[in-house]
Amino acid sequence: MNESIGAPETKAHGAEIEAGHHRFMNIFETFREANDERLAQLERRMSADVVTEEKVDRLTRALDDQQRRMERLTLKSTRPQIGRDERTEAALPSEHKSAFEAYARAGDETAMRQLEAKAMSQGTGADGGFLVPEETETEIGRRLIAISPVRSVATIRTVSAAVLKKPFAISGAQTGWVGETQIRPETAAPKLAELTFATMELYAMPAATNALLDDAAVDLDQWIGEEVEQAFAAQESRAFVGGEGVNKPRGFMTYPIVDETVWNWGSVGALKTGADGGFAPGKAADRLIDLVYALKAGYRQNASFMMNRRTQAMVRKLKDADGNYLWQPPTMAGSRASLMGFPLVEAEDMPDADAKANAIVFADFKRFYLVVDRQGVRVLRDPYSAKPYVLFYTTKRVGGGVQDFDAGKVMTFSV
Incomplete structure (x- = not known):
């Protein structure tokens, strides 16, 4: 059996992450010793030595820097290689994926439009473009969960409509104990509140060279996912915390x-x-x-x-x-x-x-x-606006808000 070409690099990433964590722990031990000295100085004379304060601050920055490096390494280790390996080649692409590749690489819309006719659905929106295959949508969603702090811990609901309405019981029905043959008194109805989560459009516009699109070794699912992940994650994270709910989720x-x-x-x-x-x-x-x-x-x-x-x-x-x-x-x-x-x-x-x-x-x-994702990510290929580059206007609809x-x-x- 041939070993995957990505295995040596995966092992190298693993060793790098372990070394980074070891360095982080060493810095933390030094920080703890310096901070203990700072606290002891505060107890003895109500103020800490300037040199000690500066050392603690310097070590704090070093901890933050090392943590950022570890986060980047961890994220990098979760990314599949852009070039296809033997396992990727062995898996036959879906009909939708093959049609999307023809559209993304050469602008050929024929197969995509045939798929629309088969599904008896309209895949293009008011601004044009097509829904990406499930593989691409899954790749984008996986990457967002890995790097978006709120999305990584919140509940995520995928819906097909533009708005999710969710009833929530503020107070439950009345209950009580009764004997086997006693009359059961009527209980009060629970008080319900309806929560509404509208999905808003989020977009990114990665650019590709014709040389990249002509390279058959480049997996466009992974490339688009990698290109839009940072833009989507930054905008989402800002909205999930402080979004006012107008044209974006409510934070x-x-x-x-x-x-x-x-x-x-x-x-x-x-x-x-x-x-x-x-x-x-x-x-x-x-x-x-x-x-x-x-x-x-x-x-x-x-x-x-x-x-x-x-x-x-x-x-x-x-x-x-x-x-x-x-x-x-x-x-x-x-x-x-x-x-x-x-x-x-x-x-x-x-x-x-x-x-x-x-x-x-x-x-x-x-x-x-609650994070609400509307099903479907749309891509519009634009080879004209930024020649010689090809732009991919990528949009998804996202909503969010407090549910409990x-x-x-x-x-x-x-x-």
């Missing part, structure tokens, strides 16, 4: 955020740190514990923290009353860091920990946030 940070003591359905409950732009001295662990237990047990067991890199750098320095660090590094390459024993998801679009900022979310994101307001809580950095 969970744009719903009303109210004090947990007055929380009601339709808003997100919040707890305060006790200090503007930080935690009250000596109270960080207590405040984070309060945030964790603000969630009901059914949500808490599958919950994660979410914050950006700068907020993570702040909590990385925190200890509990017993001197244990609240933040812990990933246990293995490719896994997540943890905070208070719960996974920590890093999302750069989360706010910084400034005064009165809602900088940390703790939620069971599978139940808290009881499944997430926010930490507000204020008194």
